[in-house]
Amino acid sequence: MKKITFLFSAILFAQLAISQAPIQVEKSGEGNPILFLPGFTTPGSVWNETIENLNGTFETHTVSYAGFNGLVPIGTPWYAPIKDRLIEYVKEEKLTNLTVIGHSMGGNLATDLAAALGDHVTGLILVDALPCMRELMMPGVPASSLQYDSPYNNQMLDMPNDAFKNTALMMARNMTNQEDKVEMMAGWSIAADRKTYVYGYTDLLKLDLRPTLENIQIKTLILGATFPTREMCQQTFEKQYTNLTNKTISLADDSKHFIMFDQPEWLYSQINSYLTSNAQ
Template sequence: MKNLILLFVSFVFSLSIYAKNESQTISVEVTGKGKPIVLIPGFTVPGDIWNPLVKELEKNYECHIITLAGFGGTEPIEFPWLPKVNESLKNYILENDLQNATIIGHSLGGTIATWLAAQDELKLSKIILIDALPASGALMIPNFDPENLIYESPYNNQQLAMDDVAFEQTATAMSKSMSLKESAQEKIKNWILESDRKTYVYGYTDYLKLDLRENLKNISIPVTIIAASQPYGEEMVKQTYKNQYANLKNYNFIIVEDSAHFIMLDKPEWFLKQMQTILSSN
């Protein structure tokens, strides 16, 4: 009997640890009432990047604002990071019965939205992808093979070993290509610096490994893709998206002039109006 009690206690304790770890994978803030919208930010970015948009949307929609583990001051989780994030978001949508939800995702958040839209169990309404690709690694790495991307690599080890000064210099350089506004560049830099370093390094490996180009064939709901024209120019952007989304049957494609990767920071008024227009369409 004593052994049985100990076994039961151990089982309950294991469940509580699992629940704790599961809940830490994503942090969610819910506001507003109406049809559900799930908003997923990009890599290193906290959910509050959506605040200006949510301020308007919450009048008519129930907004579920996501922050991913290791970013925005949240606790890191065990690796592999991205597969756990994907599954947690899928479970969150199912467990909260978010029928016909719309997902808005920026960058990595848009890639995750693509993965979610390809899942048979989820009955989503539409997805809106903001400067997001289904296979970023294939664009960035010659002879791309996900199997070749591992955590224990010289590049990753160098990133982990950087002192704070060197890492801040790296973050500053990266931020300058992601927005045309100095104030936004400062925000982006700080989000990188505030992220958990190991999540930043290994999580990016997870991101580059993910290739959803075949999964696109499973998506039948409406998709809107919004792409920034800078810094590569409109023609190159058009070709890149055409190649990456070749397996997606139908989608609405919008290129934003005079904007870099963080469109919501570079062109906030335009972005807000565009989101309202897309959400109000069938």
């Protein structure tokens, strides 16, 4: 009886561990591997059209995060377990000659992976991502001053659903020029686990990967939007990525944060050109 009880407990624990996994990965195709990392609240499916427009044959690994896209939340801290699990995943899958492509927060994870995984990663594309978002949004504010238990976070947690939806819609309109995408993008935030949304964003604001950039030597393509102005964005990217030596910065005209929606053909061209030139 004890053996049966132990076996049942082991199976239950294993199922719980799987249900609370930090990431979910969809794998497809054959060839050199590409790991696609979406941004905050965003499902991995945001990369579907990009994958369909790749020139050549690749094995794609598309990630979604706990607490978003209908996945079970993992609590706090949130960012670090996702990063650690991604590193484990690359090693478990024995991915070599790997290109990592990340949008927004996915770019932060891509930066961490490139720095941590050494020879595993041979290509890096960062799409409208900044290594220290806090410095742009809250200049001079130290990470130590940002806590999960704060008046702003508590307000967000307690916000009525209608008010939260209005906030999500407003934010979505600031991130794309395509009105037909706004409802979908807002829906990602509305459907998210609220604590993951609030506390996960705190994790992002605390990040500063600028020192980490010194550990990345591979050729890196940085793609940015030009909203609100090209000059302002160019200066921001150059300043934030000062510590990254082997880089090219390219900006998409008439685009907000979701370049894959506002300038998809430009994005495909940039990614395909990089993959061709960086082929090993």
